[in-house]
Structures are given as C-alpha cells and as structure tokens.
Amino acid sequence: MNQLVGLEPIKNIFLMEDHAEAYAIWEEARIKNKILVHIDAHIDFGWRPDRKLHHLLEAKSLKALNDLLEEGSVWDLSQTQTREEGLSIYFALKNNLISEFYWVVPDAHWGTYKQCKIVKKMIRHIPLKKTVAVDGNYIIAEFDDIKIFTCRLWDLPRFQEDVLLDIDLDFLVIKSVSQAGPSQLREPWFRPAELVDELANKKICTDLVTIAYSVDKGFTPAKYKYLGNELYSILKNPVKGT
Numbered sequence: 001m002n003q004l005v006g007l008e009p010i011k012n013i014f015l016m017e018d019h020a021e022a023y024a025i026w027e028e029a030r031i032k033n034k035i036l037v038h039i040d041a042h043i044d045f046g047w048r049p050d051r052k053l054h055h056l057l058e059a060k061s062l063k064a065l066n067d068l069l070e071e072g073s074v075w076d077l078s079q080t081q082t083r084e085e086g087l088s089i090y091f092a093l094k095n096n097l098i099s100e101f102y103w104v105v106p107d108a109h110w111g112t113y114k115q116c117k118i119v120k121k122m123i124r125h126i127p128l129k130k131t132v133a134v135d136g137n138y139i140i141a142e143f144d145d146i147k148i149f150t151c152r153l154w155d156l157p158r159f160q161e162d163v164l165l166d167i168d169l170d171f172l173v174i175k176s177v178s179q180a181g182p183s184q185l186r187e188p189w190f191r192p193a194e195l196v197d198e199l200a201n202k203k204i205c206t207d208l209v210t211i212a213y214s215v216d217k218g219f220t221p222a223k224y225k226y227l228g229n230e231l232y233s234i235l236k237n238p239v240k241g242t
Contacts, residue, residue, distance in 0.1 A: 002162040002205045002206060002207045003205065003206065003207060004200065004203060004204070004205050005165065005196060005199040005200055005204045005205070005206060005235065006196040006197060006199055006200030006234070006235075006238050007200055007238055008238065009235075009236055009237055009238060010206065010207065010208075010209055010235045010236060011207065012029070012207055012208045012209065013208075013209045013210075013211065013232055013235055013236055014208075014209070014210045014211065015211050015213070015228055015229070015232055016210065016211070016212055016213070017212065017213050017214070017215065017216055018212050018213075018214060018216070018217070019044050019088045019089075019166070019168070019210070019212050020087075020088065021088075021210075022088040022089075022166060022210045022212075023087070023088035023091050023092060025208075025210060026088075026092055026097050026164065026208070026210075027095075027097070029208055031092075031097045031098075031164060031208070032096060032097060033096060033097075033098070033099040034097065034098055034099060034162075034163060034164040035098070035099060035100045035101075035102065035159060035161065035163045035164065036089065036092065036098045036100070036101045036102065036163070036164045036166060037102045037104060037156065037163045037164070037165050037166065037204065038089065038101065038102065038103050038104065038166045038168075039104040039153065039165075039166065039167045039168065039171050039195070040103065040104070040105075040166075040167070040168035040170065040171055040212075041105070041106055041168065041170045041171050041174035041176075041177055041180040041219070042168065042170070042177070042180055042219070043103050043119075043122050043150075043177075044088070044089060044168070045089045045090060045101075045103075045148070046087045046089075046090055089101065093143065093144060093146055094144070097164075098146065098164070099146065100146065100147055100149070101146060101147070101148045101149070102149045102150075102151065102156065103148065103149065103150045103151075104151060104152065104153050104156065104171070105150060105151070105152060105176075105177050106152075106153075106171050106174055106175055106176065106177070106189070106190070107152060107175070107176045107177060107178075108152075108175070110137060110139075110151070110152050110155070113134075115139065115177075116132060116134050116139055118177060118178055119132055119139050119141075119150050119177075120132045122177070137151055137152065137155040138150065138151050138155070139151070153195070153198050153199075154198060156202050156204070157202075158202055158203055159202075159204070159205070161205075162205040162206050162207060163204060163205065163206050164206065164208060165199075165204065165206045165208070165209045165210070166209075166210045166212075167195075167209065167210070167211045167212070167231065168211075168212045168214050168219075169211065169212060169213050169214055169215075169220045169224070169225070169227055169228045169231070170214045170219040170220045171190070171195075172188050172189070172190045172191070172192065172195065172220075172224070172227055173186040173187065173188050173189065173219075173220055173221065173224055174186065174219065175189045180219070181219075182217055182218030182219055183218065183219075183221070184218065184221045184222075185221075186221055186224075188224060188227065191227075192227055192230045192231035192234055193234060195231065196231070196234050196235065196238070209235055211228050211231060211232060213225050213228050
C-alpha cells in the first residue's frame with residue numbers, strides 16, 4: 001500500500017552503499033512504469049550501447065561488417081552484462097520499470113545557462129532524442145521516449161500517482177552538482193528531517209524507497225553515514241503532525 005512520505009510509515013525501505021543494488025530491488029518488487037524521483041548530487045545515469053560484440057561476429061559479409069562498424073559510437077565491446085553502479089536507472093528505463101525520471105539536485109540556484117551546460121556535460125555520452133532544453137525551473141532531456149527532468153527539491157510537481165523514491169545521502173552534504181567530487185571536508189547543509197518535510201509538502205506518495213550511503217567513494221564523509229539511518233528511521237516511523 002502506498003504511503004504519504006513523512007506522514008505515514010513506509011514499509012519497504014532499503015539501505016545500501018551505492019545504487020548498484022537498486023535495480024535488483026526494483027525488479028524483485030515488480031516495479032512497472034513508475035515515476036522515479038532520484039534525489040542525488042549525481043545523476044547516476046550510465047548508458048550502455050545496445051550493439052554487442054557478437055553482432056560483429058555474426059556479420060555475413062564484408063559489406064554487412066562495414067555497415068555495422070559505421071555504428072562504432074554505439075558499440076559495447078565489454079561482453080559483460082553486469083549491473084554495475086550507474087546502470088540501475090538505465091536498466092530500469094530500458095525494461096519499462098520507469099516511465100519518467102526526475103533528477104532532484106541540491107543547487108539553490110537553478111535553471112541558468114551555466115547549469116544547463118553542466119547537465120549537458122553530465123549526459124553527453126547518452127544518445128538523446130532531443131537537445132537538452134530549459135523550461136522554467138526544469139532542465140529537460142529525452143531518452144528512448146522517456147523524459148528526464150532535472151530540478152530542485154522544491155520545484156518537484158505534485159504527482160497524481162505514487163512514485164519510486166531513490167535517495168543518495170550525498171545530497172545532504174553536497175550543495176551543488178558542480179562541486180560533487182569526493183571530499184571529507186563537507187558538512188551537512190540539509191538534514192534528513194528537512195528533506196522528509198519537503199517531500200511531505202509535495203505530498204509525495206510511495207511504497208518503496210532506496211537509500212544509498214555513498215561513503216566508500218568519498219562523496220559522503222564517513223562520519224555522516226549515520227544520516228542514512230536517521231533518514232530511514234524518520235521514513236519508517238514519522239512523527240504525527242509534522
């Protein structure tokens with residue numbers, strides 16, 4: 001049963017080190033055509049080309065081989081199918097677990113030309129259907145007929161359906177996507193309770209939350225790992241009336 005974030009206890013909450021584990025959780029929960037709200041200082045949207053090495057080996061003629069090689073920019077020569085970090089969202093999009101993707105960034109100032117350039121740089125490896133565009137408080141891209149919205153927390157729309165909620169702890173300690181490299185010098189700029197309050201204000205409804213610590217690679221300082229447990233506790237047992 002779907003619950004209002006911050007107002008009702010959420011039963012299915014999963015803590016993990018990074019988002020590499022998220023896809024298996026979503027798949028096991030039989031998620032289908034959900035809106036993903038990804039709250040993170042990083043987009044975590046890797047892309048894997050559809051063309052594989054075996055397609056080259058199966059070419060029937062030199063012309064067929066040359067035609068395939070002309071598609072070199074969309075080839076995956078790894079021969080592996082591992083769901084490593086950064087590909088959870090990609091696989092969710094490709095396998096119709098997700099119908100829309102909202103990347104929520106920590107930046108206080110947003111929608112500027114500079115910010116648009118940053119987003120373009122982050123997703124330049126992805127074959128988008130249209131150019132990245134600014135529309136009000138949203139930066140919008142399109143991949144495989146699925147829209148990718150980039151916005152701030154307070155600019156999230158009021159969804160008419162429940163969402164898949166995916167939170168990275170580094171959102172609480174990184175104030176801008178332009179300064180999202182590893183660092184042990186950060187301090188929280190936003191607290192778990194504040195995050196939940198904002199989601200409650202937007203009446204976000206969900207029955208599944210994934211929370212990534214992001215400590216091992218230095219995006220969240222180890223001393224703030226406890227914030228993940230704090231966030232888990234608030235979502236699991238919200239204080240009535242807040």
